[in-house]
Amino acid sequence: MLSWPAAAAINYLMRDAGWARERLMPFAGSTVRFEIAPASVFLAVEADGGLVQAPAGIEPAAVIRLSGRTLFRLVWLHDESAQREVQVQGDAALASALTGVLNGLRWDAEEDLSRVVGDVAARRIARAGSALFAWQVKTASNLAQSLAEYWTEEQPLIASRPVVSEFIQAVDALRDDVDRLEKRIERLALRAPPRDRT
Secondary structure, rough: OHHHHHHHHHHHOOOOOOOHHHHHHOOOOOEEEEEOOEEEEEEEOOOOOOOOOOOOOOOEEEEEEHHHHHHHHHHHOOOHHHHHHHHEEEOHHHHHHHHHHHHHOOHHHHHHHHHHOOOHHHHHHHHHHHHHHHHHHHHHHHHHHHHHHHHHHOOOOOOOOOHHHHHHHHHHHHHHHHHHHHHHHHHHHHOOOOOOOO
16 A cells, blocks of 8 residues: 555655666566565566556565664664664665665755745745754753653663663672682682591
């Protein structure tokens, strides 16, 4: 159900990105399924490098699995470290080409808005949207930092880094002490006279 809209959206973003279509052309006829729980998108690569909804009943050449959170980090935050959370099964070259294309595509919202409301209004709307998004990210970050401080300092629900580090050092010291004690007991056992069993 989501495959057709996803293909249409990606093709729209690729309309002025000839490099993206060229990168996908060698995989014409190949299919790929994106599994983003609880939904999945099943796409096929066309001869011109565009994407269409893949026909049902075909085994995909590649399966790409990721969470909604990972998708958000990749698409909206452009967080490259989120790529480590993407799981790929099947044709790795196809998956790499497609994820590379998706990572490189950018939506020029200001350009699309300018066709509807004009250049000046589109620029103002785009700036307001960017400022709102930046404010939301900063607010979420500040809230997370405040909660972490509250839970480590005011209501110790989470251990702070220094406390965890001190605990790890204490465990290491205890382990070393136990090892020394075991060796000492072994040496004492070797020195002890044999016991008479009669």
